[in-house]
Amino acid sequence: MKRCEMFLLLVFSASALSDGGGLLRSCKIKDIECLSKSTEQFLEKTCKGIPEADIRAIDPLVIPALEYTAPDIGGVSLHFKNINISGLKNQMISDFQMDKDKKSVVLKLNVALNIVSDLDVKLSGISKTLSGTYKAKATTLATANYNYDLKNNDKGVRYFEVLPETITCSIVGEPEASLNDELVQALRKDEHIQEGIVKYEKKRDECKEKTICKIVQKAYETVIHNIRAAAKFLPAEDFFQDI
Template sequence: MKTCEVFLLLVFSTSALSDTGGLLRSCKIKDIECLSKSTEQFLEKTCKGIPEADIRAIDPLVIPALDYAAEDIGGVSLHFTNINISGLKNQKISDFQMDKDKMSVVLKLNVDLNIVSELDVKLTEHSKIFSGTYKAKATTLATANYNYDLRNNDKGVRYFEVLPETITCSIVQKPEVSLNDELVQALNKDEHIKEGIVKYEKKRDEYKERAICKIVQKAYETVIHNIRAAAKFLPAEDFFQDI
């Protein structure tokens, strides 16, 4: 680590972190209650972001753009822009499994989300675009699987290195999804999307959940990024007592 980087981390840790009383509480790996409280503490202190530590704001979390193709309902694709997500600061640990031999983690987080986005509904075969707004409320369960490594710095202090993650999503309860009236009317009037609407209606809940989970998976890339960023300057023992 370069001298300037060490200096910045020292300044950051002795000012911002000491003022907040620490981002985490150290827990035993199987102590879910402690881990839950530590998560709450971390989210409370970081949800607005800490740029000095490369910790990004998550509540609200804004995703600039995201595409979702629903080819099985008539070549329809959804282009979301300016996706605003609120609720991530209140997420709860549903389960946490850490295998010290395999150096792997399974982290499950339950959260109630509100999503507001601009939306373009594209008919690729007919070069048509219908624009409007999209809103959703959903209780989701996001599961992050990742491996980690432990590395010592030149002073013998151990730090986690969080390796690339895989994120999956499921919807816990029936979501609420709505489009603005003008968009709905335009879609209902268009002759080229009628077949797609019929297919959509047959699996309405499934399609709603697919789109929401696409957004949730993208959102949790930022959540795991923040864990990865914190692991770069917080010693492993700040996370776990029995690592």
């Protein structure tokens, strides 16, 4: 075992695991109830982050910046800053499929999120930015697809290597999204954005969902990062009994 891996195990033995419970429950691959409890346990113990293990805080999760050019609103790009997302510690497994032959995983997670962000609305073709705040509430279903490999260390202990993921998102029910009043008034008065507003009004619900999902997809990069980080020091059998 590498020295850094030994250090991490000692850290968790002395601190994170001092209450008698590990980060995970070892489950059978098709036991969704066990996997759900394991997810709950992992989130409870890691949601504030464990820097020494490269596990990042997810509740609240802060995304410094995210740019989104809405395809249905011509000439407008949205620049989100200091995105604060709460609720990820309460996410639940909706479905989990592991193919041991293809070494692939489909993980679906359901979660109700609150999003608050600063927002710059930039108009293409002219040097103009309108600034304000953005808020949203939504129940989302995030789906992560990724492959994995199994590798043995020098002691013969198997570990997962989680390969790059693809994340998709859908909205469950009716989401809420709003801008602060000053920004709304500025957008309505600006002659350069009138065409974009007309297009937005025709596809309001679709635009709202696409914008929220763009943020959710970015957030789940951190969620999967934490799974990848845990897999580097927790043996594969800590995840699954029948791997």
